[in-house]
Amino acid sequence: MAKVIVVTSGKGGVGKTTTSAAFAAGLALRGHKTVVIDFDVGLRNLDLVMGCERRVVFDFINVINGDANLNQALIRDKRIDNLYIFPTSQTRDKEALKRDGVDRVMAELKKDFDYIICDSPAGIEHGALTALYHADAAVIVTNPEVSSVRDSDRIIGILASKSRRAEKREKPVEEHLLLTRYSPDRVQKGEMLSVEDVKEILSVPLLGIIPESETVLKASNTGMPVILDPGSPAGRAYEDAVARFVGEQREMRFQLPERRGFLRGWFGRAAS
Amino acid sequence: MSLFDFFFPKRPATASIAKERLQIVLAHERAGRDSPDFLPRLQRELLAVVTKYVAVHEDMIRVNLGKAGSASVLEINIEMPAGAGSKAKAKAVPA
Numbered sequence: 001m002a003k004v005i006v007v008t009s010g011k012g013g014v015g016k017t018t019t020s021a022a023f024a025a026g027l028a029l030r031g032h033k034t035v036v037i038d039f040d041v042g043l044r045n046l047d048l049v050m051g052c053e054r055r056v057v058f059d060f061i062n063v064i065n066g067d068a069n070l071n072q073a074l075i076r077d078k079r080i081d082n083l084y085i086f087p088t089s090q091t092r093d094k095e096a097l098k099r100d101g102v103d104r105v106m107a108e109l110k111k112d113f114d115y116i117i118c119d120s121p122a123g124i125e126h127g128a129l130t131a132l133y134h135a136d137a138a139v140i141v142t143n144p145e146v147s148s149v150r151d152s153d154r155i156i157g158i159l160a161s162k163s164r165r166a167e168k169r170e171k172p173v174e175e176h177l178l179l180t181r182y183s184p185d186r187v188q189k190g191e192m193l194s195v196e197d198v199k200e201i202l203s204v205p206l207l208g209i210i211p212e213s214e215t216v217l218k219a220s221n222t223g224m225p226v227i228l229d230p231g232s233p234a235g236r237a238y239e240d241a242v243a244r245f246v247g248e249q250r251e252m253r254f255q256l257p258e259r260r261g262f263l264r265g266w267f268g269r270a271a272s
Numbered sequence: 273m274s275l276f277d278f279f280f281p282k283r284p285a286t287a288s289i290a291k292e293r294l295q296i297v298l299a300h301e302r303a304g305r306d307s308p309d310f311l312p313r314l315q316r317e318l319l320a321v322v323t324k325y326v327a328v329h330e331d332m333i334r335v336n337l338g339k340a341g342s343a344s345v346l347e348i349n350i351e352m353p354a355g356a357g358s359k360a361k362a363k364a365v366p367a
């Protein structure tokens with residue numbers, strides 16, 4: 001049975017596309033047949049982050065309009081078996097994601113895939129609502145920062161009232177909090193909301209903490225999901241999050257500042 | 273105050289201010305989200321009626337939908353201005 005996962009946040013620029021790419025790659029690496037769909041119509045970016053921008057011929061909107069079929073539009077990842085990318089179009093028509101067309105495409109994908117990952121656009125408009133409508137599970141990407149936390153709360157409310165599961169009065173959408181761009185150093189200094197703070201405010205189970213890391217930008221520069229970079233702390237954190245998502249136990253890393261150097265190590269120990 | 277405190281004043285950790293502000297604003301927004309959408313209108317109309325008799329200000333009327341056991345309780349709080357008698361409180365249980 002296919003599982004539809006929406007990666008959503010309300011607020012823009014918090015790491016939804018980065019997370020969608022990492023999750024799709026992570027699930028596919030575990031042997032699950034996975035497709036990642038770009039719902040950000042008009043601002044297509046998933047193709048760049050996944051490194052397949054030059055292979056886009058047909059897109060989501062073409063398939064919705066019946067101008068192409070799924071097999072023509074799905075792009076097969078060259079690095080990872082079982083991984084497919086479904087790019088969106090750059091049309092400025094925000095209503096291009098027609099409800100019945102999206103329903104049809106989702107039904108068709110569900111027959112073929114284990115996981116369908118929906119990379120939501122920012123905001124709470126048509127695109128974001130369409131992206132979350134079919135979700136069985138939601139990864140709520142949140143930065144430890146006031147506006148992001150507030151917008152996540154808003155999205156949590158929308159998942160509970162506007163999703164297909166809510167409309168049909170089925171079991172509610174499974175919610176997972178993913179705290180990204182986390183800086184343990186700043187948390188320790190009292191400059192940044194802590195994991196505990198955000199968990200307490202949103203009361204959604206924590207799926208993972210992704211540290212702020214320069215490697216994320218480097219990965220996107222080259223069009224590689226950051227989870228494929230074994231040297232990246234963010235990549236390892238995403239690996240943990242995917243493992244937890246499929247039910248494995250993993251220790252929650254990256255909560256505390258890394259102890260670098262002799263002095264810091266010594267003081268850290270002396271203080272604790 | 274020592275000279276040290278003067279140059280390096282202890283500021284409250286900004287993260288705890290952020291947490292407190294978020295808890296307050298979200299409590300408010302969540303309550304608004306769950307309430308039926310006629311409440312603001314009811315509040316405005318009540319205000320119009322009450323101001324015919326007493327000089328009350330907009331934020332002196334509060335309309336809330338709460339729960340008491342299994343019943344929903346529509347609670348209307350009208351604060352009277354000083355001199356116009358003490359606080360009046362009306363409760364109605366909708367059918």
Ligand SMILES: Nc1ncnc2c1ncn2[C@@H]1O[C@H](COP(=O)(O)OP(=O)(O)OP(=O)(O)O)[C@@H](O)[C@H]1O
Pocket residue numbers: 009011012013014015016017018019040120121122180181182210211212213214216217220234
């Ligand atoms: N853990 C991280 N560490 C450092 N930079 C990050 C991290 N996660 C995301 N970023 C950077 O933040 C920026 C926004 O990320 P991304 O595009 O994934 O966000 P988004 O939520 O999809 O944005 P939009 O709302 O515009 O779709 C990118 O430049 C990305 O490289």
Ligand SMILES: [Mg+2]
Pocket residue numbers: 016017018040045119120121
């Ligand atoms: Mg994005």
